[in-house]
Amino acid sequence: MAVPRQPSWTAPPRFRLALAALVALSLLVLVAQLARDADADRATTLRQAAADRLAQLSHYLPSSSRDSDPLAYRRFLERTAAPPHSGSTAGNSTRAALTDDDDRETERGPLGFSHVYVLSLPSRTDRRRDMRQIAHALDIDIEFVDAANKDEPFIKWIAERVAESRELRRDEMAKARGVPRSRIGGLKIGSDWVTPFPGNVSAWTSSTALPPSFPPFPPYEAAPSLAKGTRKQNWVQHLESLHSAGGRHTSLRPSRADLDVAALLFDKREHLAVRQVHEGIISTFWGQTRALKRVLENGDRTALILEDDVDVEWDVARLWASIERRLPRDAATGEPEWDVAFLGHCWGGEYQKPQYLHPLVHRSTGPMCLHGYAVTSRGARRLLAHLLSPWSAFSSAVDLVIPTLLHVQDQLPAALARAHPHPLASSFSIVPPLVVQRKDGPSDLQTGTGSPWRGVLRDSTVERIKRDDGSWTDDWDDQYVPGRIDPATQIRCGPV
Ligand SMILES: *[C@@H]1O[C@H](CO)[C@@H](O)[C@H](O)[C@H]1NC(C)=O
Ligand SMILES: *[C@@H]1O[C@H](CO)[C@@H](O)[C@H](O)[C@H]1NC(C)=O
Numbered sequence: 001m002a003v004p005r006q007p008s009w010t011a012p013p014r015f016r017l018a019l020a021a022l023v024a025l026s027l028l029v030l031v032a033q034l035a036r037d038a039d040a041d042r043a044t045t046l047r048q049a050a051a052d053r054l055a056q057l058s059h060y061l062p063s064s065s066r067d068s069d070p071l072a073y074r075r076f077l078e079r080t081a082a083p084p085h086s087g088s089t090a091g092n093s094t095r096a097a098l099t100d101d102d103d104r105e106t107e108r109g110p111l112g113f114s115h116v117y118v119l120s121l122p123s124r125t126d127r128r129r130d131m132r133q134i135a136h137a138l139d140i141d142i143e144f145v146d147a148a149n150k151d152e153p154f155i156k157w158i159a160e161r162v163a164e165s166r167e168l169r170r171d172e173m174a175k176a177r178g179v180p181r182s183r184i185g186g187l188k189i190g191s192d193w194v195t196p197f198p199g200n201v202s203a204w205t206s207s208t209a210l211p212p213s214f215p216p217f218p219p220y221e222a223a224p225s226l227a228k229g230t231r232k233q234n235w236v237q238h239l240e241s242l243h244s245a246g247g248r249h250t251s252l253r254p255s256r257a258d259l260d261v262a263a264l265l266f267d268k269r270e271h272l273a274v275r276q277v278h279e280g281i282i283s284t285f286w287g288q289t290r291a292l293k294r295v296l297e298n299g300d301r302t303a304l305i306l307e308d309d310v311d312v313e314w315d316v317a318r319l320w321a322s323i324e325r326r327l328p329r330d331a332a333t334g335e336p337e338w339d340v341a342f343l344g345h346c347w348g349g350e351y352q353k354p355q356y357l358h359p360l361v362h363r364s365t366g367p368m369c370l371h372g373y374a375v376t377s378r379g380a381r382r383l384l385a386h387l388l389s390p391w392s393a394f395s396s397a398v399d400l401v402i403p404t405l406l407h408v409q410d411q412l413p414a415a416l417a418r419a420h421p422h423p424l425a426s427s428f429s430i431v432p433p434l435v436v437q438r439k440d441g442p443s444d445l446q447t448g449t450g451s452p453w454r455g456v457l458r459d460s461t462v463e464r465i466k467r468d469d470g471s472w473t474d475d476w477d478d479q480y481v482p483g484r485i486d487p488a489t490q491i492r493c494g495p496v
Contacts, residue, residue: 016068024054084325110140111317112324113374114300119287120308121147127308134312134461142306145294147287150279154239156254158282159261161235162394165217166265169391172198172214185269187276189366193267193395194404196386196424201408207415210423217390234390265395277396285398288370289387295380302336303380306435307371310344313434314459319360320374320434326357327428339379340364340402340427344372344435346455351431364427366403372435382425402427438462 027050069075110116118131128144135142148155169192174181176198184192195201197211204211220235233241242249265277288305295303302324306312313319320343328337342350345367353363375383387393387401396404405424412423436455457463466472 027054083322110135110142111138111304112321113302113304115295115298116140116142116304116306117145117291117294118142118306118308119145119147119291121149123149124308130462131306131308131310133465134310137461137465138312138314138316140317143294145287145291145305147290148283150283152250152283153254153257154249154252155279155282155286156257156259156261157252158239158286158394159259159264159277159279160254161220161239161390162277162282163264165235165390165393166193166395168218169193169198169214172391176200176212183269185267187267187270187272187396187400189400189403190407191396191400191404194392194401195408196389196392196405197408201411204416205413207413207419210412210416210420214389214391236388236390236393240388275397275400277394281397282394285387285394288398289384292375292380292384292387295375296377296384300377300380302374302376304343304372304374305370307437309438309440310371310435311438311457311460311462312372313457314461314464316343316434316461323358323361323430326361328426336376336378338426338428339376339382339422340425341374342367342372342427342429342433343374344433344437344455345369345429346371346437350429356428360430360432362429362431364402364406364429366407367427367429368399368403369437370399371437372433379425386424432456 028047116135118128120128120131122144131142131144170181170184173179173184173192177183177200186192196213197204198214199211201211217234219232220238239249239252242252261282262276262278267276270276291305295305323341327341329335330337342364345364346369347366350365350367351362352365356362383402386405387398392401402425406427409417409422409424416423433455434457436457463472
């Protein structure tokens, strides 16, 4: 025999409205009661605040015109209780009325950066179109930075200067280390061509001063036609002053037009062919330094630098905002006290150092690739000082420089590191990355499409765009192919 079920009682809409009104009334009465005890000014402020808050709340309370919204409370918190710089775009005015967060946020640019730069060859209109579409989808402004074509003659001129500076460097390093000249070389992380110190850092014991750096570099003896007033400049200063003078660096020519750059700069101490320097490596180095110079020229507080073949996490604005607020900043001024943050990286084990105040953030270990990284103005200045030192400029892949600085920094005596934390670079890595290489077309820099793997995103902006325009196909869909797994997600201890 069936027991008749008790029908559950639901409030009719009119009753719910009455209930809401009653709650509102009781709160107002309470506020009024409190106000009577306080002074008149304070009462007015309180009453106004309560009325404002009720006005906000009433929007989310069940009403006769709207059915109860199960997400109302979540939406309310979303609009009112976001942590500072959460990147939440919802209800900014509501939030401004209800919190006393600083208003620096409104002065911020795309994704909270002063600028987002995209490094790209002017001839790659296809890549520029794709990047504009991604920017449109993320609702950000991007600024293209022109990369140099690797076949331009000035790239070969640079290669000749690198060969000369390497010879001087060999002398300095062999002398400082007490080893034969033939022992200097190699292009892995920590490379002799990149380290800022000629001596053996592991043998350095001072707890107060950094090891001695290289001596002043001899001036470049330019051809008289190019050298008006530039006699005191080293070769990089010469190159940069021509670049600043309206792109006159493109007039630089190597001594021989058919110079074989790869042969000239071949390093016998490097056993991996992929690490050897060639025109593409030099032109990428050139491009990245142009982007960093732009950061300083524009007076950016922070900037994001992207290569033109990337895919970006759909929620990047919010994720980055939640990360940036955890990165070190000056307690008094609020200015950032970090140099670089790798939103994208490859080949590294970037989770090897402890998590840093955020589940996705670690201090960098050896982050390779520069397809998506953030810099502060301090970071851009520091990096350029290393990248454009005549002792090391263009002498390796540009993405070897930061991992090498970090590697050398880690070798400094612990007492020195305590007294002067991160004297070369303060770098963070986001794990897993928020920016990955797309790997869907031939690379400008490597033969073929580079390595077979590409990173994976939780929610790919490119996937959304491709699904929208109908070009999403199976080969883009997730398939588990071990050979295509990003090595950054596998355990790799120590420098590669
Ligand atoms: C955010 O603020 C801007 C400028 O104050 C305003 O135009 C816009 O409507 C606000 N957006 C929302 C969702 O309130
Ligand atoms: C550097 O110094 C360390 C510690 O003194 C020593 O073990 C190492 O062999 C040195 N390396 C070179 C290349 O001289």
